[in-house]
Amino acid sequence: MSNILEAQHVVKKYAGHTALNDVSIEVPKGSIFGLLGPNGAGKTSLIRIINQITAPDEGQIILNGEKLQPKHIEDIGYLPEERGLYKKMKVGEQLLYLAQLKGMKKAEALEKLKKWFIKFDIKDWWDKNVEDLSKGMQQKTQFIATIVHEPKLIILDEPFSGFDPINANLLKDEILELKERGTTIIFSTHRMESVEELCDHIALINKSQVVLHGAKKEVKNRFKDNSYMIEFKGNLPNEHGLFEIINTYTLEDGITKAHIRNTQDLPVNQLIGNLIQQVELKAFNENIPSFNEIFIKVVGGEANELL
Amino acid sequence: MNKILLIIQREYLTRVRKKSFWIASIVVPFLIAGVYAIPLYFILNSNDTKTVEIVDESGLFKNRIISDKDIVYQFVNQPFEQAKKGLLKSDADILVDIPKDIITDPNGVKMVGKKSIGMGTQMDIQGAIQNELRNIKLERANIDLKVLEDNKVSVNAETYTLQEDGKEQSSNSIGAMILAGVFGMILYISALLYGSQVMNGVIEEKSNRIIEVMISSVRPFQLMMGKIIGVGLVGITQFLLWGVLTFTASTATTKLMSGKIEEKVQSMQKTGKSQDEIIKFKKELKDKNPLSGISQTIENISLAKIIFCFLFFYIGGYLIYSSLFAAIGSAVENASEAQQFMFPVTIPIILSFVLGQVIIQEPDSQLAFWASMFPLTSPIDMMVRLPFGVPNWQIALSLTLLILGFLGTTWLAGKVYRVGILMYGKKPSWKEIAKWVFYKG
Numbered sequence: 001m002s003n004i005l006e007a008q009h010v011v012k013k014y015a016g017h018t019a020l021n022d023v024s025i026e027v028p029k030g031s032i033f034g035l036l037g038p039n040g041a042g043k044t045s046l047i048r049i050i051n052q053i054t055a056p057d058e059g060q061i062i063l064n065g066e067k068l069q070p071k072h073i074e075d076i077g078y079l080p081e082e083r084g085l086y087k088k089m090k091v092g093e094q095l096l097y098l099a100q101l102k103g104m105k106k107a108e109a110l111e112k113l114k115k116w117f118i119k120f121d122i123k124d125w126w127d128k129n130v131e132d133l134s135k136g137m138q139q140k141t142q143f144i145a146t147i148v149h150e151p152k153l154i155i156l157d158e159p160f161s162g163f164d165p166i167n168a169n170l171l172k173d174e175i176l177e178l179k180e181r182g183t184t185i186i187f188s189t190h191r192m193e194s195v196e197e198l199c200d201h202i203a204l205i206n207k208s209q210v211v212l213h214g215a216k217k218e219v220k221n222r223f224k225d226n227s228y229m230i231e232f233k234g235n236l237p238n239e240h241g242l243f244e245i246i247n248t249y250t251l252e253d254g255i256t257k258a259h260i261r262n263t264q265d266l267p268v269n270q271l272i273g274n275l276i277q278q279v280e281l282k283a284f285n286e287n288i289p290s291f292n293e294i295f296i297k298v299v300g301g302e303a304n305e306l307l
Numbered sequence: 308m309n310k311i312l313l314i315i316q317r318e319y320l321t322r323v324r325k326k327s328f329w330i331a332s333i334v335v336p337f338l339i340a341g342v343y344a345i346p347l348y349f350i351l352n353s354n355d356t357k358t359v360e361i362v363d364e365s366g367l368f369k370n371r372i373i374s375d376k377d378i379v380y381q382f383v384n385q386p387f388e389q390a391k392k393g394l395l396k397s398d399a400d401i402l403v404d405i406p407k408d409i410i411t412d413p414n415g416v417k418m419v420g421k422k423s424i425g426m427g428t429q430m431d432i433q434g435a436i437q438n439e440l441r442n443i444k445l446e447r448a449n450i451d452l453k454v455l456e457d458n459k460v461s462v463n464a465e466t467y468t469l470q471e472d473g474k475e476q477s478s479n480s481i482g483a484m485i486l487a488g489v490f491g492m493i494l495y496i497s498a499l500l501y502g503s504q505v506m507n508g509v510i511e512e513k514s515n516r517i518i519e520v521m522i523s524s525v526r527p528f529q530l531m532m533g534k535i536i537g538v539g540l541v542g543i544t545q546f547l548l549w550g551v552l553t554f555t556a557s558t559a560t561t562k563l564m565s566g567k568i569e570e571k572v573q574s575m576q577k578t579g580k581s582q583d584e585i586i587k588f589k590k591e592l593k594d595k596n597p598l599s600g601i602s603q604t605i606e607n608i609s610l611a612k613i614i615f616c617f618l619f620f621y622i623g624g625y626l627i628y629s630s631l632f633a634a635i636g637s638a639v640e641n642a643s644e645a646q647q648f649m650f651p652v653t654i655p656i657i658l659s660f661v662l663g664q665v666i667i668q669e670p671d672s673q674l675a676f677w678a679s680m681f682p683l684t685s686p687i688d689m690m691v692r693l694p695f696g697v698p699n700w701q702i703a704l705s706l707t708l709l710i711l712g713f714l715g716t717t718w719l720a721g722k723v724y725r726v727g728i729l730m731y732g733k734k735p736s737w738k739e740i741a742k743w744v745f746y747k748g
Contacts, residue, residue: 015742051523053729070526078523082731084516089321100313101524145520 010059019045034199074103077151092126156187234279318537340556483694490690509636624686630720637727659684670695682712
């Protein structure tokens with residue numbers, strides 16, 4: 001899979017502080033790419049550079065194999081974290097305007113917009129003033145504005161912030177549908193559960209630098225600690241020293257749940273065999289770290305080091 | 308390039324569609340026409356027809372003082388004291404007593420009114436008596452009134468300005484002053500009015516948070532210039548509407564009034580008012596009418612030159628100030644924060660307007676020259692000077708400086724704007740804003 005976007009050694013300095021320090025990422029075509037990081041890490045700075053709102057001090061951005069240039073504006077759809085609309089304008093008129101600014105012809109934009117209005121069942125909004133819309137309705141309008149010109153790359157900055165669960169679900173479905181159609185989506189977020197659910201690739205930015213980068217599975221594997229979650233009936237003595245019990249929890253019906261670490265690096269089958277001899281095993285799962293854990297480990301760990 | 312047109316279109320249409328735009332466009336011309344018509348109306352209709360009773364103790368004036376449409380004279384054969392008692396019950400408004408010895412003592416005339424007697428009415432009655440008294444005296448001296456009338460001459464001086472090519476051109480300094488005042492006013496109002504509209508537009512985009520969506524589609528400079536040009540066109544549209552409507556309303560008023568003026572003049576002639584008085588009356592009308600005199604001045608300087616300069620200085624001044632206002636708007640988050648930053652920008656506007664008042668008095672002074680060269684004051688002050696005649700080289704120099712001025716300010720404003728629109732949170736200081744100018748990309 002080739003990359004739709006590459007950031008190469010991007011540096012951005014503002015008076016007094018460095019927002020991005022030698023940042024390189026690769027976003028594969030057709031993927032959903034999670035740009036993670038704590039507040040102030042530099043995510044928005046990078047997104048603004050990709051959108052050509054600001055220019056990098058050093059390094060470059062490659063879009064579809066070409067150096068980023070003004071014509072690429074039409075290939076990108078951007079939903080900023082701080083998003084808004086002209087309050088006094090009518091919904092239809094406003095979307096038409098924003099679509100035309102993205103390089104669409106008026107007739108084409110009108111046709112596409114109508115399709116979206118039908119899809120979202122909001123046909124009677126066309127002549128409403130934006131200020132008369134509810135927040136959820138405005139969010140739908142903003143989303144349409146982001147994708148109506150059918151960009152190859154969509155960048156969503158904290159897309160779920162401020163969305164109610166219904167709209168958040170709708171947005172999620174749309175993101176997946178766009179991916180089906182071959183669109184690449186970059187989104188930055190704090191919500192790790194949406195990362196788990198949607199992303200194929202991630203980059204974690206902390207303190208202006210990329211600290212973690214790669215395919216979801218591969219990143220998770222890197223953080224696996226060779227531990228397992230098991231559920232069983234009976235007592236689990238640890239006489240063999242084959243594993244270490246990290247934690248146990250008592251569940252209903254005499255079932256115990258335990259988090260164990262395979263300290264001897266035994267093959268999994270041997271570990272299971274050993275367990276079966278001692279207890280009535282009900283469940284056995286490899287403990288794969290969540291992104292939440294990884295995030296806290298990477299970001300928090302570094303913070304601790306600094307303390 | 309197409310995008311900036313889209314922005315101009317949106318900025319223009321959203322404003323022109325507003326009700327407030329149309330209300331302002333329609334109300335103002337009627338106000339102007341009113342300002343122009345009301346004094347005329349009062350001159351013509353100051354006194355409704357008044358009935359004046361005359362007790363003519365001298366017996367000289369009967370059949371000599373003739374009623375006109377403003378005053379109906381009635382002669383009563385009662386002693387003055389008795390007539391005075393009857394006045395309250397009668398239809399008459401005023402009672403006049405002409406004493407027996409009026410020929411020798413013209414100051415003995417008395418007037419009694421039901422209400423206080425208006426200045427105009429008093430003058431009219433006095434004039435009528437005075438006129439006839441003079442005629443009577445002339446007749447007694449055996450002077451033929453006809454001969455006297457034929458020998459009446461009137462001298463009206465016209466002023467001219469000597470041109471460089473030796474030609475004389477009639478000048479009308481009152482017209483020039485009025486025109487200068489109008490130019491100064493228009494430019495002053497539009498710099499403030501439309502400049503702050505640009506600023507509020509920028510603040511709106513920033514506080515609405517649409518700005519980041521916008522600048523991911525267009526360059527910040529395009530957005531800023533699109534807004535400035537769009538609002539500028541709104542201003543031009545408004546002034547055109549004002550111009551056309553004011554002209555129509557004033558012409559209509561003039562048409563309405565001119566009939567009445569003719570009537571008045573005719574009745575003045577009938578009542579034997581002297582030629583002097585009619586000329587005085589016409590002059591009064593002319594002085595109260597701001598449009599006469601202006602047209603004379605416009606003819607003198609050449610309409611093309613005025614239009615050219617007006618457009619150029621209007622656009623130049625507007626661009627300079629609106630770009631500064633845009634920069635201010637970008638640096639703040641709401642209108643109240645903007646107040647503090649607006650002050651330094653409004654000062655030169657107010658200053659040039661104040662200087663304009665001085666320049667009207669002395670359009671060729673050193674002060675006038677420099678004020679009409681400096682790009683922040685030249686748009687208003689050059690236009691104030693223009694009706695009095697300004698050498699072409701000075702206009703050319705001023706225009707050149709103006710172009711450099713607005714290139715400089717829009718460049719500067721663009722730099723500040725680009726950074727400012729993405730800055731939220733703390734209100735910046737002047738020092739920080741100055742630093743933004745040097746930010747890269």
